[in-house]
Amino acid sequence: MNVETSRQTGFAEWVDDHALTVETLDFQAPLDDLEPLRDTIGDARVVALGESTHHIREFYQVRHRILRFLVERCGFTVYALEAPFTQGQALDAWVRGGPGTVEQVAAEGIALSLGQCREMYEALTWMRERNAAATSPPLRCVGTDLPGAAASPLPALEELAGYLRWAAPEVLPVLEQAVGVAREFDEPIIFGALGRYEGLDPGQRDVLTSALSRLMAHMDRLALVQRAKGHGAEHDTAMWHLRGAWYLDHLHRANAAEGFESASTFRDVYMAESVLRLVEGGARVVLAAHNWHIQRAPALDGEERLLQPTGAHLAAALGDDYRAIGVTSSLGRTTTLGVPTPERPVGAWYDAPLPPPVEGSIEAAFRTDRLWTLADLRAARPHVHDAASFQHSRMADYFLDLPVFEAFDAIAHVSRTTGTDHVLERAAD
Secondary structure, three states: OOHHHHOOEOHHHHHHHHOEEEOOOOOOOOOHHHOOHHHHHOOOOEEEEOOOOOOEHHHHHHHHHHHHHHHHOOOOOEEEEEEEOOOOHHHHHHHOOOOOOHHHHHHHHOHHHOOOOHHHHHHHHHHHHHHHHOOOOOOEEEEEEOHHHHHOOHHHHHHHHHHHHHHOHHHHHHHHHHHHHHHHHOOOOHHHHHHHHHOOOHHHHHHHHHHHHHHHHHHHHHHHHHHHOOOHHHHHHHHHHHHHHHHHHHHHHHHHHHOHHHHOHHHHHHHHHHHHHHHHOOOOEEEEOOHHHHOOOOEEOOOOOEEOOHHHHHHHHHHHHEEEEEEEEEEEEEEEOOOOEOOEOOOOOEEEEOOOOOOOEHHHHOOOOOOEEEEEHHHHHHHEOOHHHOOEEEEOOEEEEOOHHHHOOEEEEEEEEOEOHHHHHHHHO
């Protein structure tokens, strides 16, 4: 052992001595206990908050307390979700005072029922009330993901149609070609849509791809003129709906040829680009998405093909202006989509046992007698000798292989987790 290594400690010991211990999950609690988070965030323009699985009550609570801190103490202005960009417009309208109930807009704007829980309602209501009382620019809540929960392009194409009817009616017949094919595999859940797409005649697939390509070219040709006429914002938004449909078409094609792991990274490109659009507009963004999406490090699929998550794209574009905080846990329960059966429909979340941390997992480094703990991996790295040994992190009810210190800038560890009310009510039925 050299002199430098002898002065270092293990990461578990570093966590005990230096990590931030937080004693409340209460969304409304004072924020002074999170002040050390400033050192982790620095001057970043995008802070991503993860979760090792969806629909966990405590993960929402951790992320929403950090969201409040970043908005109220650090000046962040956008909450960007792993939710469809197109349908997520309902969220942005509502938090700015639009009509409807929080339950309605959360169900409409956030796919796979991920908005349907008390914790999400609480955060959206806080955003709406803050906007109603504030004189500063409004706090926004937007989706970043492909249309139709990465299942169907129809929602995006319908939004595009509204723009083309007055901006470029001559191209509507091409749009109708795309819509006609999209209706053939339209499903609200991605796995159902993927199956129906694979059942299409190859000629139908080609019609859709060709129509979307022609629409993209026509929209590009209109861009400068529309901006000169003062319609730049409308054009750019319509183009983003179309770009989502175009990426989704490539996702479906890639799934048929390469498998879902590789194909799904079209989501990650679009999510990253959606965030960068906000940053280019001057926003500081809090991104909430699964740990896999926000990680900075690329991954390999089962065929050893390189996969680039959203966080890898953002880190490449922003460097130190991007921070990724993984959120995970050690005890309690988790959730899973499970294997579809007649009693367990596709797209439904179910309560599941949480296996104990395995050797070499980041979860194994944290004590479980604290409510939740935030460990800054960037700060720890120079002082620990075993950073490279952490090659596993929880994903739902199993462990994913990944170099944790390369993937995340910090880890928020919750000792014990439970499913949301939405999941537990389903389990009780």
